[in-house]
Each structure stands twice: as structure tokens, then as C-alpha cells.
Amino acid sequence: MSTRILLVEDEVAIREMVALVLLQQGYEVMEAGDYRSAIRQVGQQIPHLVVLDWMLPGKSGLQFLQYLKQHDSCSKVPVVMLTAKSEEADCIACLNAGADDYVTKPFSPKELVARLKAVLRRSGFEQGETVLE
Numbered sequence: 001m002s003t004r005i006l007l008v009e010d011e012v013a014i015r016e017m018v019a020l021v022l023l024q025q026g027y028e029v030m031e032a033g034d035y036r037s038a039i040r041q042v043g044q045q046i047p048h049l050v051v052l053d054w055m056l057p058g059k060s061g062l063q064f065l066q067y068l069k070q071h072d073s074c075s076k077v078p079v080v081m082l083t084a085k086s087e088e089a090d091c092i093a094c095l096n097a098g099a100d101d102y103v104t105k106p107f108s109p110k111e112l113v114a115r116l117k118a119v120l121r122r123s124g125f126e127q128g129e130t131v132l133e
Contacts, residue, residue: 002026002027002028003026003027003028003048003049003120003125004027004028004029004030004045004046004047004048004049005022005027005028005029005030005047005048005049005050005051005116006030006031006032006038006041006042006047006049006050006051007019007022007029007030007031007032007050007051008031008032008033008034008037008038008050008051008052008053008056008061008064009031009032009033009051009053009082010033010034010053010055010056010057011053012033014053014105015031015033017109018051018082018109018112019031021109021112021113022113022116025113030045030047033056033057034056034057034058035056035057035058035059035060035061035063035064036058038050038052038056038064039064039067042068042074046073046074046077047077048077048078048120048123048125049077049078049079049080049116049119049120049123049125050068050077050078050079050080051079051080051082051112051116052064052065052079052080052081052082052083052099053081053082053083054081054083054084054085054090054094055083055084055085061081061083062093062094062097065079065081065094065097065098065099066097066098068098069097069098076123078100078119078120078122078123078125079098079099079100080099080100080101080102080103080112080115080116080119081094081099081101081102081103082103082105082107082112083102083103083104083105084104084105085104086104100119100122100123101115101118101119103115
């Protein structure tokens with residue numbers, strides 16, 4: 001079973017690029033472009049990790065984070081914020097709301113993957129290595 005990552009990002013180019021990188025790393029990627037789509041995705045299947053933009057159409061990524069943390073079925077799912085908001089107060093607000101890491105745009109895809117792997121390791125959802133015989 002591969003590790004499922006929900007990628008919530010409204011900018012299509014960024015979402016496609018991150019999804020491609022994650023797929024190349026062997027992750028199963030669920031995608032959402034806004035708050036409502038993200039809620040729908042979580043209702044269909046709980047991910048092992050969420051990569052979440054703060055500024056989304058409708059409601060914010062911070063509101064989605066709060067939604068996750070308030071529901072028993074997904075309260076333990078780790079969340080990595082991926083956002084253009086780079087002020088210290090923004091980072092602190094997300095971490096205090098339950099985010100596990102905070103990555104600012106622009107970002108390095110390699111660093112993002114390394115951070116995601118570290119969060120998955122700490123949360124016990126680390127993707128196992130496939131051994132070919």
C-alpha cells in the first residue's frame with residue numbers, strides 16, 4: 001500500500017508540479033484546488049499526510065487545518081503548510097493550529113520531499129522501500 005498524500009493547492013501549475021514530484025517518489029496523490037474539494041477528498045478517503053496551501057478560494061487553508069484537527073477520523077493526519085505567507089506570525093499561527101511543518105514559496109521540490117518524508121517518519125506513516133527480487 002502506498003502512502004496517500006492530499007495536495008490542496010489552488011494554483012494549477014504548482015499543484016501539477018508537486019503532484020508529479022510526489023508521484024515520481026512513489027506516493028499516491030489526491031488533489032484539491034479549494035476548501036470544498038479538500039473536504040470532499042477527505043470524506044472519500046483519509047490521506048496519510050496533507051500538503052496545504054493557506055490562501056484558497058472560499059475558505060482558507062488554516063480553516064481546513066482546523067477542520068481536520070476537530071474531526072476524530074482525521075485529527076492525527078499530519079499537515080505540511082506550503083504557502084507564500086512568510087511572516088513569522090503566519091508560521092506560528094499554523095504551527096499552533098496543528099500544522100507539523102511550514103514551507104514557504106518559492107520552494108525547492110527536493111527540500112519539500114525531504115520535509116514530507118521527515119513528517120511521515122515522525123508520524124509513523126513512512127513509506128516502506130520496495131525490494132526487487
